[in-house]
Amino acid sequence: MAIQEKIDDILIIGGGPVGLYGAYVAGLHRFKVRIVERLERLGGQAEYLFPDKPVYDVGGIPAITGRQLVEQLKRQAYQSSFLEVSLGEAALRLERQPDLWVLDTTKGRHYARCVIITAGIGEFRPRKLDNPRVDGWEGQGVHYVVDRLSVFQGRRVLVVGGGNSAADWAMALIPLARSVTMIHRRSEFQCHADSLAKLRAAPEVTMIPNATLEGCDGVGHVASATIRRLDLDREETLPVEEVIVAIGLIPEPGPLAEWGLIMVGPEIQVDARMATNLPMVYAAGDIVHYPGKVKLMATGFGEVATAVESARQALKAMGIAPH
Numbered sequence: 001m002a003i004q005e006k007i008d009d010i011l012i013i014g015g016g017p018v019g020l021y022g023a024y025v026a027g028l029h030r031f032k033v034r035i036v037e038r039l040e041r042l043g044g045q046a047e048y049l050f051p052d053k054p055v056y057d058v059g060g061i062p063a064i065t066g067r068q069l070v071e072q073l074k075r076q077a078y079q080s081s082f083l084e085v086s087l088g089e090a091a092l093r094l095e096r097q098p099d100l101w102v103l104d105t106t107k108g109r110h111y112a113r114c115v116i117i118t119a120g121i122g123e124f125r126p127r128k129l130d131n132p133r134v135d136g137w138e139g140q141g142v143h144y145v146v147d148r149l150s151v152f153q154g155r156r157v158l159v160v161g162g163g164n165s166a167a168d169w170a171m172a173l174i175p176l177a178r179s180v181t182m183i184h185r186r187s188e189f190q191c192h193a194d195s196l197a198k199l200r201a202a203p204e205v206t207m208i209p210n211a212t213l214e215g216c217d218g219v220g221h222v223a224s225a226t227i228r229r230l231d232l233d234r235e236e237t238l239p240v241e242e243v244i245v246a247i248g249l250i251p252e253p254g255p256l257a258e259w260g261l262i263m264v265g266p267e268i269q270v271d272a273r274m275a276t277n278l279p280m281v282y283a284a285g286d287i288v289h290y291p292g293k294v295k296l297m298a299t300g301f302g303e304v305a306t307a308v309e310s311a312r313q314a315l316k317a318m319g320i321a322p323h
C-alpha cells in the first residue's frame with residue numbers, strides 16, 4: 001500500500017477515556033482516526049485501576065462504574081466507520097516529515113497529518129508506602145490496585161489516603177464491607193466536602209486524621225494493621241483483613257519525553273487550543289499542563305474536544321476534507 005493511502009488524519013496516542021472520547025469527536029467530523037494504545041484493552045485508568053468503582057462526576061451520569069463508562073465510551077467511539085485501533089502497541093518515536101508525522105511503535109510504523117497525545121500518566125504505577133511491613137503483604141490483604149470490589153464483602157477494611165480516590169473507595173465499601181476505617185497522615189481529609197460529609201455520617205465508617213500506617217500482621221493474610229496516631233504520639237492496632245492504599249499514582253511519560261515537546265515535569269505544556277510546541281501536535285487529559293489544570297475525566301473530555309477542533313482547523317488549512 002502506498003504511504004499516501006496509509007496516512008491517518010488524526011493519530012491518537014493513548015486509548016484511555018480521553019483518547020476514546022477524542023476518537024468519537026473526530027468521528028463526528030468524518031476524519032480517519034487511529035488510536036495507538038500500549039495495553040491490550042482500551043479504557044486507561046478507568047479500565048485497569050477502578051473498573052468496579054462508582055464514578056459520580058461525569059456530566060449527565062449520576063453514577064457509573066469505571067468499566068461501564070469505558071464500555072459507553074467505546075460504543076460512542078466505534079460509531080465512526082473511519083476508526084482504527086492498534087492495541088498492545090506503545091508509541092516510541094515521533095518524527096516530522098514534510099506535512100506528515102511518522103510514529104514508530106513497538107509493533108510498526110504509522111503516518112498521520114495530526115497527532116493528539118492522550119497518554120495520561122503513562123504507565124500505571126501506584127505510589128507505594130515504601131514500607132516493607134506493608135508492601136510485603138501485597139496480594140495477601142494489601143491492595144494498591146482494586147479490580148474487584150467483591151473481595152471486600154463482609155471484611156474489615158482500612159483505607160489509607162485522604163484524597164478523592166480514597167474517599168470514593170471508602171464510600172463504595174459502605175454497602176458491602178463489615179467496617180471501613182479511613183486514615184490520613186494530614187489533619188484534614190482533602191476529598192470533596194460532600195464525600196467527607198457522607199463518610200462522616202456513615203455509622204460503618206471511622207475516620208482518623210493525623211495517622212500513618214506503620215505495618216500489617218497476620219498469618220498468610222493480613223489480620224491487623226498498626227497505625228501511628230501522630231497527634232497523640234502513640235501506636236494502635238486495628239483488627240482489619242484488607243488494606244487499600246490510595247495515595248496517588250506516579251506519572252511516567254516514557255518515550256514521549258524525548259520528542260522535543262515542552263514538558264513541565266512529566267506533563268506536556270499546552271495552550272488554550274490544546275496545541276503543544278510541535279506543529280499539528282495537540283494533547284489532552286491527564287498528560288497536559290496548563291494553569292489550573294484539574295485531573296478529571298470531565299475536564300479531559302472538554303480538552304480533547306478542543307484538541308480535535310484545533311486539528312480540524314489545521315487540516316482544513318491544509319486542504320484536507322472530511323471523508
Ligand SMILES: Cc1cc2nc3c(=O)[nH]c(=O)nc-3n(C[C@H](O)[C@H](O)[C@H](O)COP(=O)(O)OP(=O)(O)OC[C@H]3O[C@@H](n4cnc5c(N)ncnc54)[C@H](O)[C@@H]3O)c2cc1C
Nearest residue numbers: 014016017018038044045090091119120121285286296297
Ligand atoms: C483510583 C482512581 C479513581 C479515580 N476516580 C475518578 C473519578 O471518579 N472521576 C474522574 O473524573 N476521574 C477519576 N480518576 C482520574 C481519571 O482516571 C483520569 O483523570 C483519567 O483516566 C484520565 O484519562 P486519560 O485518557 O487522560 O489518561 P489514562 O486513563 O491514563 O489513559 C491513557 C492511556 O494512554 C496509554 N499510553 C500511555 N503511554 C502510551 C504510549 N507511549 N503509547 C501508547 N499508549 C500509551 C495508557 O496505557 C492508557 O491506556 C481516578 C483515578 C484513579 C487512579
